[in-house]
Amino acid sequence: MYDVTISGAGPAGALCGSIIAKAGYNVIIFDKAKLPWRKPCGGGVPEHVYSEGLLNYDELKRANIIEKDTKDMYLRSNTGKELIVETPGETVVDRKIFDQYLRDKALDAGAIIQDQKTVIDIVRDDNDYINGVKIKDSSGVKEINSNIVIAADGVGSKIVVKAGLRKKWTQDDYAICSVALIEGYIESEPLSNSMQLFIDDNIAPNSYAWLFPMRDNKANIGVGIWKKSKKRAMDYLMKLTQQPFFKKKIDEKKFKIFWKSSYPIPIQGVKGRTYGDGVMGIGDSMGFVAPIIGEGIFSALLTGKLAAQSAIKALKIGDYSKKILKEYQRNWAKFGLKEGYNFQKMMRDMMVDNIDENFNKLIDWALENEENRKLIGEMFVSGTSLVGNIPSELISKITKELLPRIKSK
Numbered sequence: 051m052y053d054v055t056i057s058g059a060g061p062a063g064a065l066c067g068s069i070i071a072k073a074g075y076n077v078i079i080f081d082k083a084k085l086p087w088r089k090p091c092g093g094g095v096p097e098h099v100y101s102e103g104l105l106n107y108d109e110l111k112r113a114n115i116i117e118k119d120t121k122d123m124y125l126r127s128n129t130g131k132e133l134i135v136e137t138p139g140e141t142v143v144d145r146k147i148f149d150q151y152l153r154d155k156a157l158d159a160g161a162i163i164q165d166q167k168t169v170i171d172i173v174r175d176d177n178d179y180i181n182g183v184k185i186k187d188s189s190g191v192k193e194i195n196s197n198i199v200i201a202a203d204g205v206g207s208k209i210v211v212k213a214g215l216r217k218k219w220t221q222d223d224y225a226i227c228s229v230a231l232i233e234g235y236i237e238s239e240p241l242s243n244s245m246q247l248f249i250d251d252n253i254a255p256n257s258y259a260w261l262f263p264m265r266d267n268k269a270n271i272g273v274g275i276w277k278k279s280k281k282r283a284m285d286y287l288m289k290l291t292q293q294p295f296f297k298k299k300i301d302e303k304k305f306k307i308f309w310k311s312s313y314p315i316p317i318q319g320v321k322g323r324t325y326g327d328g329v330m331g332i333g334d335s336m337g338f339v340a341p342i343i344g345e346g347i348f349s350a351l352l353t354g355k356l357a358a359q360s361a362i363k364a365l366k367i368g369d370y371s372k373k374i375l376k377e378y379q380r381n382w383a384k385f386g387l388k389e390g391y392n393f394q395k396m397m398r399d400m401m402v403d404n405i406d407e408n409f410n411k412l413i414d415w416a417l418e419n420e421e422n423r424k425l426i427g428e429m430f431v432s433g434t435s436l437v438g439n440i441p442s443e444l445i446s447k448i449t450k451e452l453l454p455r456i457k458s459k
């Protein structure tokens with residue numbers, strides 16, 4: 051019998067497991083992948099991961115985990131309109147290395163991690179409390195019992211549905227992203243320290259494409275597609291690499307895709323309840339992802355930490371009921387995540403109606419003055435709007451000035 055079972059050893063599960071193990075409780079984390087694996091991701095780790103104390107920047111730097119420190123975000127429309135907004139300093143990581151760093155910390159703290167074990171179901175006790183999981187591996191199906199189960203198994207989590215925390219996603223609840231790591235990126239190009247986003251319905255339908263710089267002339271490139279799609283996301287990614295503006299960023303002789311993959315990302319915000327008797331859901335499993343930009347590493351780590359704190363409290367008093375675990379939901383709500391997601395969803399849904407034209411209008415508005423530019427920065431970078439409550443000036447200026455322009459034909 052374990053104190054806590056965690057399904058999924060990504061950022062949410064690994065950080066959560068390390069905090070609980072550090073407090074002296076026995077934790078087992080299962081992951082279906084053969085570890086270490088590289089979760090398909092842009093690898094953009096926002097500054098508020100560090101300023102909120104979720105990870106220690108200096109430690110990551112010393113451990114050589116940070117591929118690139120960036121200073122701003124560059125946005126480009128389909129007609130070539132450009133906007134640069136300063137960021138508090140986003141870092142870029144390789145998820146294969148970053149996730150393993152987090153798992154190593156969990157192991158150091160005393161957590162057990164077992165890979166190639168898929169959590170396929172939850173187990174309930176006579177009082178209907180969740181008190182374990184069923185795992186499947188090459189030797190068959192086994193039942194593992196624990197006082198608390200934490201779902202950290204990402205967008206495809208089945209146990210959050212079985213536990214009654216949320217409904218199954220519908221197709222509109224997620225976008226499909228394709229991502230590639232490339233060599234041959236020209237590090238001396240003017241934007242070599244910028245997170246770069248390209249908004250063009252022909253390249254990334256209803257979403258965006260990106261280039262995030264890495265070290266040694268490498269970069270992470272990707273596209274998202276949402277709702278309509280004539281082709282697969284990977285076909286769109288290949289289309290991105292053929293664009294003249296993209297070709298200027300690479301040395302064609304050295305250009306090589308050395309890894310690529312596709313993966314869904316939940317983009318409708320948190321749906322359902324994130325706790326129940328003996329159970330909590332964290333990270334992507336519950337939809338903790340910013341709906342415009344698709345950033346979810348911050349909230350995976352944040353919810354991992356907050357769920358760990360609530361689990362420790364419950365373990366101390368021996369009460370794993372939803373009455374006690376509800377504290378987890380109250381605590382993440384204080385960060386204004388729901389309000390931030392709702393605001394971003396409203397903006398995004400208005401934009402995707404006619405994304406190319408609307409995005410050009412948005413850039414024009416942002417370029418009118420410094421204040422507008424900063425507000426757009428906050429909306430895209432998501433930092434301030436998601437940590438704490440959204441600044442009311444942001445909402446009122448955008449709703450009074452920008453939205454009417456977007457709505458006007």
Ligand SMILES: Cc1cc2nc3c(=O)[nH]c(=O)nc-3n(C[C@H](O)[C@H](O)[C@H](O)COP(=O)(O)OP(=O)(O)OC[C@H]3O[C@@H](n4cnc5c(N)ncnc54)[C@H](O)[C@@H]3O)c2cc1C
Nearest residue numbers: 058060061062082091092093094169204227333334346347
């Ligand atoms: C292409 C793409 C680009 C992205 N880019 C960014 C970005 O640049 N910045 C950012 O902040 N966010 C980005 N995101 C979102 C980010 O990847 C996620 O929000 C983040 O990884 C969530 O962490 P997590 O631990 O909740 O889930 P995950 O990282 O998905 O980890 C879940 C873990 O659970 C395991 N698992 C799954 N099912 C089971 C099971 N049944 N049993 C056991 N284990 C299981 C998986 O193998 C995995 O290791 C991107 C997402 C995608 C798809």
